[in-house]
Amino acid sequence: MIRSVVRGFGAQLPERIMKNRDLEGVVETSDDWIVQRTGIRQRHIAGDGETTASLGEGAARAALDRAGMTAADIDLIICATSTPDNTFPATAVNIQNRLGMHHGAAFDVQAVCSGFVFAMTTADTYIRAGMAKRVLVIGAETFSRILDWTDRTTCVLFGDGAGAVVLEAEEGEGTIADRGILTAHLRSDGAHREKLYVDGGPSTTGTVGHLRMEGREVFKHAVGMITDVIEAAYAATGLGSADIDWFVPHQANKRIIDASARKLGIDDDKVVITVDRHGNTSAASIPLALAEAAGDGRIKQGDLVLLEAMGGGFTWGSVLLRW
Ligand code: ACO
Secondary structure: OEEEEEEEEEEEOOOOEEEHHHHOOOOOOOHHHHHHHHOOOEEEOOOOOOOHHHHHHHHHHHHHHHHOOOHHHOOEEEEEOOOOOOOOOOHHHHHHHHOOOOOOEEEEEOOHHHHHHHHHHHHHHHHHOOOOOEEEEEEEEEHHHHOOOOOHHHHOOEOEEEEEEEEEEEEOOOOOOOOEEEEEEEEEOHHHHHHEEEOOEOOOOOEOOOEEEOHHHHHHHHHHHHHHHHHHHHHHHOOOHHHOOEEEEOOOOHHHHHHHHHHHOOOHHHEOOOHHHHOEOHHHHHHHHHHHHHHOOOOOOOOEEEEEEEEOOOEEEEEEEEO
16 A cells, blocks of 8 residues: 655755734734744744745755755645745746756745645545655745735734745555654644735735634634644544644643643653744645654654644644654
């Protein structure tokens, strides 16, 4: 049975760091309010010349290096983003060109903060169907460019960055002890689309628009949706929270992460947290967290790693993999 195994991982964050105190001069807010409500202390903000594709390229190169591969070894690039460099072509195609890759295929996946989970699931489906052998999966965002910097209820929450992994097909027994993606579960419900959306777009206003969010509504649904897709992963594999070595959730808000881990019975010391330093980087948050925890040796080969995300749409999903 074919499994999709992580061979490499990488990250790129913009150089510029904006601390909560820096935001106190932009909107009426305070370091205390932001830390208490969200756990965020700082975020990275893209500067001149830094774009979603340039950050994605940096993360992709790091992931390829770590895998001991070059772009010549890759046959598919999937980039999860809601902040593309252009409406079209896809940011994945832009990154493909920046990597000097002119074969295979590249496309974007748009599922907002769940984008990386959707992209990993898509890559895994291509690999298990025998349609691709090595896939570069990227989550890259520049949310700072779609924020309304006069709206304190949203502008304090987000940051920019990119992360990437290389997935490779590996033949195995098909047991839960094998490396690779064991199971993935995706959901969406467009009835909630106006709770978290961008108020512009090419076919409506002809503008890029700004992010709008009913934060309390998002919060209300988050924990239930997250636990729903994680319980689906447990049901599909017979595994449970006691088996999880590392929980790598989408990093939107420390309170949502804590409440989800508590509800699922996952110990705090198994939870990877980056939201304090990165803010919410949407589709980039999970691969950034993976790169950090695998890079510093916390996540080791053979560990059972649980990914989950919930975001605009609403969309939500989980991926359970053995590293
Ligand atoms: N600084 C100071 N005060 C603020 C700020 C701020 N930055 N923002 C809001 N407030 C005020 C509000 O105006 C309100 O004041 P009022 O009581 O006088 O009206 C008060 O703080 C409380 O506001 P709430 O919105 O009720 O605060 P809440 O505890 O719900 O926290 C937050 C807000 C942090 C946005 C929370 O609701 C949340 O995290 N929601 C989930 C958001 C999320 O995770 N979104 C990402 C989803 S992923 C994706 O797809 C992009």
